[in-house]
Every structure is written in structure tokens, then in C-alpha cells.
Amino acid sequence: MSDKITGVGPEAQRERREQLRQLFTTPNEFTSSPLYRALSRTVAAEDGLLDLAGRGRHGQYPTFLFFGAVHQLLLSGVDHPLAGYFPSVVGPGRDAAPAEEAGPALVAFCEQYERELTEVISTRLVQTNQVQRALGLRFGLNTIAAQAAGPVHLIEVGTSAGLNLRFDRYGYTVGGRSFGDPASAVQLVAEHYGPGPLPDLDVLPDVASVLGVDLNPIDVRDPDARRWLEALVWPENHDQRALLAAAIDLTVADPPRILAGDAIDVLPGLARTLPAGEPRVVFHSATRMHVPDHRLAAFDAAIASLGETGPLWWLSVEEAPDPDPRPSPTRHGAALNLRTPDGERHILAVVEGHLRWVETFPAA
Numbered sequence: 001m002s003d004k005i006t007g008v009g010p011e012a013q014r015e016r017r018e019q020l021r022q023l024f025t026t027p028n029e030f031t032s033s034p035l036y037r038a039l040s041r042t043v044a045a046e047d048g049l050l051d052l053a054g055r056g057r058h059g060q061y062p063t064f065l066f067f068g069a070v071h072q073l074l075l076s077g078v079d080h081p082l083a084g085y086f087p088s089v090v091g092p093g094r095d096a097a098p099a100e101e102a103g104p105a106l107v108a109f110c111e112q113y114e115r116e117l118t119e120v121i122s123t124r125l126v127q128t129n130q131v132q133r134a135l136g137l138r139f140g141l142n143t144i145a146a147q148a149a150g151p152v153h154l155i156e157v158g159t160s161a162g163l164n165l166r167f168d169r170y171g172y173t174v175g176g177r178s179f180g181d182p183a184s185a186v187q188l189v190a191e192h193y194g195p196g197p198l199p200d201l202d203v204l205p206d207v208a209s210v211l212g213v214d215l216n217p218i219d220v221r222d223p224d225a226r227r228w229l230e231a232l233v234w235p236e237n238h239d240q241r242a243l244l245a246a247a248i249d250l251t252v253a254d255p256p257r258i259l260a261g262d263a264i265d266v267l268p269g270l271a272r273t274l275p276a277g278e279p280r281v282v283f284h285s286a287t288r289m290h291v292p293d294h295r296l297a298a299f300d301a302a303i304a305s306l307g308e309t310g311p312l313w314w315l316s317v318e319e320a321p322d323p324d325p326r327p328s329p330t331r332h333g334a335a336l337n338l339r340t341p342d343g344e345r346h347i348l349a350v351v352e353g354h355l356r357w358v359e360t361f362p363a364a
């Protein structure tokens, strides 16, 4: 396997490789994937694999991109012993080979398919569309319903395939209570924790329009794009894969409109096209975390620009709560943040990153 990271000198290459080694040595992100955690250790120990993982576009998270590429190739049906370690390829209800023994097969696979993997890693973006995050949007909209005068324009930044924008066509069961469409093929189930009450998630504002913005909108009607979304679901997560398939099937007949481009460039122009004075809600989840550090201020300013022509509610699920509003937190989660038009920031709930649980607390 070529040991070159394209286009950088030897010193920069060594430095980049060490950064990557660090990421693959502690792959804390793969909470529910023993296979990716085990294979990350193999990558961390192999310079050739680290260099391959480093061929992604600037700002793309290398561990997600690398395993997404491997997974996509396996899902496309290539015949290789590595497939036997992937629960997604082996299929639900059948045992995959032990994750801890998969390393040598990964090394052989990457040698054999280096060209194909490089093609995917260097062109694709991390675009995992977690349908379950529609629950975060619905939860936030419930709070906004009590505040917004009139129907809201909803804009999702980093919408991927736009599946969260169809939040009103899904069913939800949270802490045993049901909301939304009980007959929908997409049923999201989450736990509810905490002393705070669970709001009535059937109370929502009227929605005047929905629109997505993405660097690279995923067209759910394109089979290749669909396969990439499926490849970004970790191999063990059969339920998430089934949910994704159901949401794509539901959305394919009526996909939401998505503007292509960097939010930094697109949003200021969009602000001028929204009807002046009408309420608007911007939502982003697992998007800001992919924006390079030196672009974050511009990203935030672009979102804030939507508030220049009407009242803006800014809802997000990105980072850990800071400060944590829970008196003695026992679960690691992300803040469901809401910035209201008066500039006040509220943490509505603490949620698991994929919205598998929601923790509420009495309002301060």
C-alpha cells in the first residue's frame, strides 16, 4: 500500500499521521460499535491504514469516513473474509465473527481495495442522517409553539438527506407516551429520564415552509447516495438501519427542498428571501461539530443573519451542556439548546447524541 498522504511534505505527513493515530487510538465516538472500536486499534497500529484514512477532504472526521468507506464496499457485495465480521453484512439474528479477531482481515482488505477506498474517502462527506434526531427538533418546536406568533419557517442546516425535516410524518414513543403519527412506518422510541415533566409533543407550531441547506445534499432517489447513507450506520445498529430505510422510503415520494452550499455562503441570502417579520426556526444537529475551527465564527454569524429579517429561534444538538443544568449528572449527553429571539440561551433538555434518551429537569 502506498504510504503517501497526497500533497504534503514528509514532516507534515508524519505530524498528520500522529494526529490520526491519536484519533484511532481513542475512538470514543463508536459507543455502540465494538467492531469499529476493535478495528480502530488495528488502524492506529498501521501507518498504511492511517495514511489511507487521511485522504479525506479537509474538515471531514477521519474515523467516520474511513469506516464508512470500508462498510460501503462490503455492503456493495464484494467477496472478502472481512465481511464475516460485519453484523450488517452477516444479517440480523446471525452471529458475526468476533470483532477482536477482525484486524488482519481489515489490513488485507485495505491492501486489496486501496484504490476503491481512496476514491470514496477522498470524495464523500460524513453525512450520517440520524432520523432519531427528529425527536430533538420536535421537542424544541414544542417550546417554540408557546412563543411564536404565527406559522414558522423551518430551516435545517446540515440536513444531509432532509429526513429530519419530515419530523411531522413520524410516530414517537418517549418514556412510554405516544405522539405523532401512530400509523407511520417510521416509529422513533426513546427513554425519558429526569425529574422534569415531558411536554406534550403533539403541541407544535404551524409550519409555513421547510427547507434544508447542505454542503452536499443527499438525493434519496439516487441509489448510490442511499448506499452511502446506509454505510454510515455502524454495522451493529440494525434498528437504526431499518429506521433509516423506512424514513428514506417515506421521504422519497416527497423530498424536502434542499439548497446546496456552505451555510456560511447560503444563509445570508436566504434571510433576504424569507417573508420579513415572520417567525423562523433554524435547526442543526451533528453539523457544527464538522465545521473547521477557523470557520466556526462565520458559521454562527451566518445563522444569526437569519434573525435580521424576522424573529429567529435557533435550536441545536451539538455539544455537551455547559454548564450542565443537572444537579448531579449521571449520563453523558448533548444539550438541546435553544436561543430565543431576545438572545437568551436555554438548555431545554440533555439528550443522548442519537436521541435514544431525553433527560428533562425543572426549569430554572
Ligand SMILES: C[S@@+](CC[C@H](N)C(=O)[O-])C[C@H]1O[C@@H](n2cnc3c(N)ncnc32)[C@H](O)[C@@H]1O
Binding pocket: 125, 126, 127, 128, 129, 130, 131, 133, 157, 158, 159, 160, 161, 164, 213, 214, 215, 216, 261, 262, 263, 264, 284, 285, 286, 287, 290, 291, 299
Ligand atoms: C453528520 S451529518 C448530520 C446530518 C443531520 N443533521 C442529522 O443529524 O442526521 C452533517 C451534515 O452537515 C453538513 N455540513 C457540514 N458543514 C456544513 C456547512 N458548513 N454548511 C452546510 N452543511 C454542512 C454535511 O454535509 C452533512 O450532511
